[in-house]
Amino acid sequence: MKSWLIAAAATVVAAGLAGAAQAGTPYPIKMKCAVGGESFTHTGTASYSTWGQRPDGKPYGSWEFPMPLPVCPGNGLVMYRDFTKPELKQLPALLASEAYKALADDASYYRAAWLERSLKGEADPLWLVLQASWQVDDDPIRKARYQREFAQAVEAEPARPGDAGWMGKQGRAANARRELGQFDAAKADLARLEIDKLVAALPAPPSDGVGEPEDVAARRGVLGYLGRLRDVVNRGDASSEPIDMVPPMVAANQCLDLEAKGQAPEICKIERVAKSMEMVRKARAERAGAGS
Numbered sequence: 001m002k003s004w005l006i007a008a009a010a011t012v013v014a015a016g017l018a019g020a021a022q023a024g025t026p027y028p029i030k031m032k033c034a035v036g037g038e039s040f041t042h043t044g045t046a047s048y049s050t051w052g053q054r055p056d057g058k059p060y061g062s063w064e065f066p067m068p069l070p071v072c073p074g075n076g077l078v079m080y081r082d083f084t085k086p087e088l089k090q091l092p093a094l095l096a097s098e099a100y101k102a103l104a105d106d107a108s109y110y111r112a113a114w115l116e117r118s119l120k121g122e123a124d125p126l127w128l129v130l131q132a133s134w135q136v137d138d139d140p141i142r143k144a145r146y147q148r149e150f151a152q153a154v155e156a157e158p159a160r161p162g163d164a165g166w167m168g169k170q171g172r173a174a175n176a177r178r179e180l181g182q183f184d185a186a187k188a189d190l191a192r193l194e195i196d197k198l199v200a201a202l203p204a205p206p207s208d209g210v211g212e213p214e215d216v217a218a219r220r221g222v223l224g225y226l227g228r229l230r231d232v233v234n235r236g237d238a239s240s241e242p243i244d245m246v247p248p249m250v251a252a253n254q255c256l257d258l259e260a261k262g263q264a265p266e267i268c269k270i271e272r273v274a275k276s277m278e279m280v281r282k283a284r285a286e287r288a289g290a291g292s
Contacts, residue, residue, distance in 0.1 A: 024048040024063035033072035034083055035091045042070040052247030054240055055175045055229060058134040060247055066131040069108045076104065080112040080128070087119050094118050107135040110146060126153055130172060137240070147176040155189075164218035167193055171226050178233050179240055186233045195226050243267045252276035256284070 025046040032039050048063035059065045070079040075095045083091065094100055094115060103111045109132035113125040133146040154173035160166035174189035202220055206212050212220075232242045243251045244267050255268035255277055268277065 024061075029070075031070050031079070033075065033077055034079055034088060035077050035095060036072070036075055038072055038074045040070075040073050043068065052250070055225075055232070055242065055245045056134065056179070056240065057130060057172060060250060066109055066134050069112060071108055076100070076111075078108045078112045078115060080109070080115075081121075081123060083119075087121070090119060091115075107132040107142070107146070109135050126150060126169070129153070130176075133176070144180055147180055151176040151180075161194075162198065162219070164215065164222045167219075167222045167226065171222065171229055174226075174233070175229055178229070179238055181238050183233055183236055183238075187230075190226060190230050190233065193226060195223060195230065199223050199227070243273065244270065248272045248276035249280065252280045256280055 025048075026043050027046055029042045029044045030039065031042050045063050048061055050059040050061035053059045071077070072079065077091065077095055100111070100114065103114055109128050113128035113132065116123050116125045116128060129146055129150045133143050133150065136142045136146065151173040154169055157166075157169075170189060170193060174186045177183075177186040177189060198219070202223070203216065205220070228245050232245055241250065241254065243254055243265070246254075251268075251273045255264050255273060258264040258268070259277075268274070
């Protein structure tokens with residue numbers, strides 16, 4: 001199962017773009033709709049880079065995230081994956097249904113999730129719903145609707161205590177509740193995971209930092225994420241980019257902007273952020289000097 005904490009980064013590898021350049025390289029892709037055969041052009045990228053992600057999993061990078069999906073202009077089919085022959089027979093009726101037409105104004109990833117549930121495919125519709133919430137960052141009402149749907153659906157899934165993939169998904173759901181301002185619910189979600197008990201049960205990491213079994217490394221990574229998320233929940237922070245859960249350079253820019261307003265919080269003094277702040281402060285000063 002794809003980890004809910006590395007799924008976005010895995011997209012780079014799956015696309016054969018590991019080690020990509022520092023900037024997205026857009027190019028037109030000529031496509032044919034899987035239903036009806038309509039030809040259209042989709043804008044893709046030949047390369048892109050990522051450098052960390054938000055607590056909800058949305059990457060920071062040199063391209064648009066989530067990755068834009070091809071959409072057939074005529075029938076509105078979201079071509080989010082290759083379809084099997086039996087699925088291609090089902091799709092015309094699904095596309096013509098009133099239920100699908102009612103989603104015309106929804107994010108393409110949300111429509112893809114509807115199709116995946118309807119086709120009963122092997123992809124996880126909830127991963128698509130989560131990405132749909134990234135897609136509508138500029139639409140708070142719709143984003144909140146997607147986040148509520150995501151969190152409620154995750155809560156209804158069977159528990160798999162100790163499983164890194166399951167815990168990662170639970171963490172994403174708790175984060176959605178946090179961003180919705182549902183702090184008590186987020187605290188309850190995280191409490192059920194027994195984070196401290198599971199951390200205590202982890203074996204000591206290898207002294208050389210390598211060679212740890214993959215499943216143990218996955219649990220360690222997820223539990224680290226959950227611990228940081230718990231701190232953010234406990235202080236009542238509902239922002240999508242909490243300073244202690246974003247890449248240091250992102251945090252540094254936030255802190256410097258707040259510092260200029262006399263509003264920098266104590267969290268800006270943590271070592272990794274403070275070091276990055278000095279780097280950014282120096283770079284800003286050099287740019288200012290060069291422009292004078």
